[in-house]
Amino acid sequence: MAVNLPLPVAADLKPVAGIELGHAEAGVRKANRKDLLIMKLAPTATVAGVFTTNRFCAAPVQVCKAHLEGLRMAGAPIRALVINTGNANAGTGEAGLANANATCVALADLLACEPSQILPFSTGVILEPLPVDRIKAGLPQAIANLKTDNWYNAAESIMTTDTQPKAASRTVVINGVTVTLTGISKGAGMIKPNMATMLGFVATDAKVAQPVLEHMVKAVADKSFNCITIDGDTSTNDSFMLIATGAAPLEVGNIDSPEYAALFAAVAALSQELAQMIVRDGEGATKFITIAVEDGTSVEECRKIAYAIGHSPLVKTAFYASDPNLGRILAAIGYAGVNDLDVNKLNLYLDDVWVARNGGRNPDYKEEDGQRVMKQSEITIRVKLGRGTAAATVWTCDFSHEYVSINADYRS
Known part of the structure; x- marks a missing residue:
C-alpha cells in the first residue's frame, strides 16, 4: 500500500x-500483463539521459549510451524508445547486447528508421536471457496502440513490484507560450542515488537544443531521482530520460536564458514529484520520510549524512515500529564519513520536536513527543550541523516485514 499516494487519473495526464505511446502484452515474464512500451518521437525531438553508475550496467543501458553518443556524432535524431518489464537483460554478457541490439533492429524496421535511432530499456529480473522473440512479436501490437493520450497505460507497462502506476502532468506559461510536461516513473526497490531499479521518462513539447537538454537532465536528476533512497542498493538498469519534442513555439537554446530557468524549474518540480512517488510506493513502505540536513560546509557532506540516515536499517526499522529510538540517527550521522564534524554543535529535530541539542539529548525532549511524531505516515528528520550554509534533502521510507517478503519471493 503506497504512502499517501493517490492513483493517477488518466484524463489528467496531458498529451x-x-x-x-503504445503498449502491448508480450508475455516477457508473465502472461496477460502490459509489459512492452513504445514511445515514438517526432523528428524534431531531442533526447538526453542519465544512467546507473553500477559497473554491471545492463545491456540496454550500454546500447542507449552508444546510440546517444552516435547522435552527438552523426546528428540523426532518436525516433523511438522501447521499454520492456519482467526482464532486466543485465548480467547477460555479449548475448544480452545482441538481444538489445536485435530489439532496436526489429523496431527500426517497423518504423522505417535506423537501429541507432532507437533507445532500448529493460527492467526486471537480472541474470536471465531476454526473451527477445516475444518482444519482437509484441512490437506490432504496441505500434497499433500508438496514441498521444496513452500515458496511463504507459505507466502501467513499465511496472515491476510497483503497487500502482506513477505518472503526472503540468503546464506552464513561458514567454506567453503554454508548455506541456508529462512524465512517468517506476521503481519500488533497489532504489539508491545514482539511481537504481528505476526508470523515469519526462517529455515536454518545448524545443530544447541538444547540449542544453543534456545539461538540464543532469541538473534535474541531481534535484530529484538522485535524492531518493529506499534500501541503499544501486541496480543495473537505472535510466532517467528527458525528451523535448519541439512541437511548441518555445525555443530554449542557452542555459543562461530566462527560458531555460523557467523550463528547468518546471521539469525539476515534475521530476521531484515522480521521484517521490517511487519512495511513497517503496516495497512494503508505511512511512514517507524527508531527511533535511542543514548548516553544512558543502552540499556533498550534507548528502553524505542524509544518505547515512536514509540507508540505516536500524533507523528505518525503528520508524516502521514507531519507536523513537532516535540515538540511531545520531549514530548514522557519526559514521557518515564527515571526519571533522563537531558533534557538539549538532542539533536534531523530528518534525517540530527538538530531540538533540548541541550534540546531546535536549533536556526538554519528552519521549511521548517523539512517539507522537513517529506514528505519523509522513515525517521530517532535520539535522542542523552548525558549520556552514549548505543544505541537502533526501527522501526515503521505512523498512517493514513486507519488504523482506517481497524481496525473498521476487523470482517466485
Missing part, C-alpha cells in the same frame, strides 16, 4: 505533442 505532449510530438510523442505517441
Whole structure:
C-alpha cells in the first residue's frame, strides 16, 4: 500500500505533442500483463539521459549510451524508445547486447528508421536471457496502440513490484507560450542515488537544443531521482530520460536564458514529484520520510549524512515500529564519513520536536513527543550541523516485514 499516494487519473495526464505511446502484452515474464512500451518521437525531438553508475550496467543501458553518443556524432535524431518489464537483460554478457541490439533492429524496421535511432530499456529480473522473440512479436501490437493520450497505460507497462502506476502532468506559461510536461516513473526497490531499479521518462513539447537538454537532465536528476533512497542498493538498469519534442513555439537554446530557468524549474518540480512517488510506493513502505540536513560546509557532506540516515536499517526499522529510538540517527550521522564534524554543535529535530541539542539529548525532549511524531505516515528528520550554509534533502521510507517478503519471493 503506497504512502499517501493517490492513483493517477488518466484524463489528467496531458498529451505532449510530438510523442505517441503504445503498449502491448508480450508475455516477457508473465502472461496477460502490459509489459512492452513504445514511445515514438517526432523528428524534431531531442533526447538526453542519465544512467546507473553500477559497473554491471545492463545491456540496454550500454546500447542507449552508444546510440546517444552516435547522435552527438552523426546528428540523426532518436525516433523511438522501447521499454520492456519482467526482464532486466543485465548480467547477460555479449548475448544480452545482441538481444538489445536485435530489439532496436526489429523496431527500426517497423518504423522505417535506423537501429541507432532507437533507445532500448529493460527492467526486471537480472541474470536471465531476454526473451527477445516475444518482444519482437509484441512490437506490432504496441505500434497499433500508438496514441498521444496513452500515458496511463504507459505507466502501467513499465511496472515491476510497483503497487500502482506513477505518472503526472503540468503546464506552464513561458514567454506567453503554454508548455506541456508529462512524465512517468517506476521503481519500488533497489532504489539508491545514482539511481537504481528505476526508470523515469519526462517529455515536454518545448524545443530544447541538444547540449542544453543534456545539461538540464543532469541538473534535474541531481534535484530529484538522485535524492531518493529506499534500501541503499544501486541496480543495473537505472535510466532517467528527458525528451523535448519541439512541437511548441518555445525555443530554449542557452542555459543562461530566462527560458531555460523557467523550463528547468518546471521539469525539476515534475521530476521531484515522480521521484517521490517511487519512495511513497517503496516495497512494503508505511512511512514517507524527508531527511533535511542543514548548516553544512558543502552540499556533498550534507548528502553524505542524509544518505547515512536514509540507508540505516536500524533507523528505518525503528520508524516502521514507531519507536523513537532516535540515538540511531545520531549514530548514522557519526559514521557518515564527515571526519571533522563537531558533534557538539549538532542539533536534531523530528518534525517540530527538538530531540538533540548541541550534540546531546535536549533536556526538554519528552519521549511521548517523539512517539507522537513517529506514528505519523509522513515525517521530517532535520539535522542542523552548525558549520556552514549548505543544505541537502533526501527522501526515503521505512523498512517493514513486507519488504523482506517481497524481496525473498521476487523470482517466485
